[in-house]
Amino acid sequence: MYLLGNRTNTRWYVTGAIAIVTVLSSVVLAPHSQAAGSRAVIFLVDTSGSMAGTKLGQAKSALNASVNALSQADVAGLQNFGGNCGDGGTLQVPPSSTNRTELHEAIDGLSASGGTPTTDALELAAANFPSAATEKILVLVSDGESTCGDPCPTAKQLHDQLGISFTAYTVGFQTSGQAETELSCIADATGGKYFAATDTEGIRNAINAALGSTPVACPALGQSISATLRKYGVYPDPEAMKPYMIEYGNLPLTFTSVELSPGASCSVQSNNGSLPVNLVFGAPPLGFAVTIGTSTTQAKLDFFRAPSSEVPSVACNFAELKASSGLDSVPTPAVFGGVDKCFLNAARATAGGVVVRWTIPGFTEEWKDPTSTVHKYVFTTRSMEFYVDLTTLLNSTSVASVPFADLVDLVENYIHVTLVNNLPHLMSIAAVQDPPAHLTVQDPLGRTIGFSRGSQSYAGTGYVEQGNHSAAWIVNPAPGRYVVTASGQPRSSFQTEFSVSQLLGHGDLPLTSTVAWSSRLSNRGTATRSFTVPKVSSTPTLRLRVAGCSPSQGIVVKKANATVTYSLRGSTFPLGVREIRWNFGDQKQAVGLTAKHKFRVSGRYLGSVTVIDQAGQSTTVNLPTIVVRAHHSLTPKSPQRPTLPAGKATR
Known part of the structure; x- marks a missing residue:
């Protein structure tokens, strides 16, 4: 839940000192598949009988993830092989930079049978590379040795024919012995590299490392990591920094690797986390906090390699969001300058970098009287979607060199702090703070809360005393006159502050209105004063x-x-x-x-x-x-009866 939005400065920090020295090499890519300087990749997949079942399923998952990690400029194709000698397999999808959907469909449709004619498959794959490509990369995934002769001499011959532009990277999937020897030789003969893999994550990481496109070291499907939203507080009135602060407590989260979202190279989903929301009265170390509500939601993080069609090119404009009191879902984002579905920290993605999309279905807000399990106020906000450019966030440091768990923790806290500081208020709070007297507050309906025998708590209200402070608060207060009575030692001095923060529907009213009251109690030990919560209509005010x-x-x-x-x-x-x-x-x-x-x-x-x-x-x-x-008439002519032929009559 993000309640307060009237701070324009954004504070954030990176926990821990991270020394990052690794820089990934990159290739300048041309925008079209056949353009000079383009990179062409062919995924050559062993679909022999030994790959049937779970192994092929794991290979498919890894290949789909690797396709998502490709740059939009990358030319890529898919060929599989599995059969008799002389059969080099089938080019399922010809190399192109605009065929990602076809690649995914072809990968999902692969089936396994037959032998392993690796030599023939290499020859056919080499012939399928676009002649204009200046970099030809073959990614071979196989689980066994060739059944049709040693493929190593063929790999050397192909490298001699195609030159240094041709490189083969091989992935041995649960292989050993002669199979590993052959696959290593193919890679060595072409200036590539051999990778050993035992599961989906191993294949995916091997392919991405071969292509230099590893955006993040995504955990294996179903694997979990931990992150923590750290305590953070904001003042309704940042100038005066009083009379209270809203503080969001620590929230441990567990993120689990899930099925990839379209276009993503990694997707993780959090558990349902309940974020405690506290009112903090007074300054440390004398201040005290009271939990007045919780905010529950579930976040999903999707990682994309930029550029990507899934990523927008607009920076968030929180100033316009605040001015519109939460205007968000009208399907004309350009009009609002990116209220949501926009970048929090950049105008657009860094080319070749990594972008994180943060999505939640909405917050379930629960505000309640801390002394009661009955009195509570619950509502749900809209869904939200924001983007973070990791290259900008890490100050151009290599994303691949940061442990994935640290990335998730970093992104979650950055988004948390940024939204706390920028999103508009969700509802209103009336707060009264008083040292050192007791307080009683009567609302416009005659209900009272506070230090009084006749006081009663009701939904969204609370009262607490700690040390020489007492405080009362009313969430979503009814408009009208509130009477505050301070009581205590006769003739003792006291100071009280009333604050009305319009957290939703503030319209033209100030976000926070604070009144200070300093006086002495009467000879009877009491003093009374009132303040007003203005009426705020939930009906839109339309200026047509x-x-x-x-x-x-x-x-x-x-x-x-x-x-x-x-x-x-x-x-x-x-x-x-x-x-x-x-x-x-x-x-x-x-x-x-x-x-x-x-x-x-x-x-x-x-x-x-x-x-x-x-x-x-x-x-x-x-x-x-x-x-x-029409013509020169200022108003439309009245409809005229049709002219009928002679001898005809109307009825």
């Missing part, structure tokens, strides 16, 4: 603008085929926006904060615009009447 509209008449006169521009810019949406839909009155519709429409036929059109907020409530207002005139 139509180009060319006459404010007095509400009528726009246009010629046929003229374009009319509509806008809701400057409107307030307290509960956020799920959808804005325009109905132009001619059976045509559009969505978005703004809309343009061309009326092609003369007539009078009465349209409307409907806003659906995140709570599912809809608000509809009529649009100004659009009069489209």
Whole structure:
């Protein structure tokens, strides 16, 4: 849960000192498959009978992940082999830079049978490389020795024919003895390297290392790692830093490697974590904290090699997000400058770098009276999706040299701190802090909380005393007048601060309003003062603008085929926006904060615009009447009766 958004400065830190000296080499890639300087890769997969069952399944998973790790500029193809001598196999997918879907489908469709004619497969694969490619890389995955002669002399011959541009990397899958000797020889003869692998992760890491495209050392499917969201706090009023701070407590998380998301080279999912939310009154070491709620969600991290079609090219604009009170789901992201589905730390991905996508289904917020298990307030936020460029985050340090668990921990805490500092408020809190007297607060409905025999706690309220401090708070307070009574030693001095933080639907009101009250208790040991929580409507305030509209008449006169521009810019949406839909009155519709429409036929059109907020409530207002005139008429002519032939009559 990210409650406070009125801090513009972002603080974050890297825990521990990480010395990173490894730098991955990279290849400058041309944008088209046949362009000079392009890199062509052929995956040559052994599908002989010995690969049947679990082994082929593991190889498929690794190959799919390696395809996702390819650059968009990489030219790649797939060939499999398994049969009799003289049969070099089948080129399932010809090399191309635009065939990723076909590669995945072909990999998933592989089946195993027959022998292992490795020599013939090498010859066919070499012939399938695009002639224009200046770098030809063969990735051979096999589990056994050739059944049709020694392939090593053939590999040497092919390298002599194709030159230094041809390199074979071999992956021995659960191999030993003669099989390892042959595969090592093929790699050595072509200037490549042999990798031994025993599982999916081993094959994937071997292929990615061979291609220089290892984005991250992703754990094996089902393997888990740990990360911790560290305690972090923010003040509603960053200038005054009082009267309280909202603090998010430590949250241990477990991330598990899961099936890859489309285009991702690694995907991990967290457990459902409940983040404690505390109100901290007073400054350390005299301050004290009270847990007033929890926020539960589940995060997923997807890692992509850039460039990728799954990654946007827009930086987040939190200033516009705050101004719109949570405007988020209208399907025109360019209008809002990237409210979500955007980069938190860059304008776009670093070419050849690694991007992390952070996705959650939404936060389940639970606010409750800490002294009761009955009084609580629960709601769920919308889903969120943000991106982080790891190259920027690590200050150009090699991503591959950072342990994966450290990367996950780093990314989670960076996102956590950034969102805490930038996302808008979700609801409102009224807080009263008082040293050293007792407090009683009466709300506009006559209910009281605090130090009083007649006080009662209700949903979203709480009261606590610790040391010489007492504090009361009300989550989602009703609008109206609140009466605060301080009590204690007669004639003793005290100081009380009232704070109303509008965490949702603040509209034009200040985010935080604080009033200080310093005085002495009366001879009876009491003092009373009130403060007001302003009324904030959850109904959107729509500021409709139509180009060319006459404010007095509400009528726009246009010629046929003229374009009319509509806008809701400057409107307030307290509960956020799920959808804005325009109905132009001619059976045509559009969505978005703004809309343009061309009326092609003369007539009078009465349209409307409907806003659906995140709570599912809809608000509809009529649009100004659009009069489209034909020729020189200012208003459309009345429909005329048809002229009938002589002798005919109407009924």
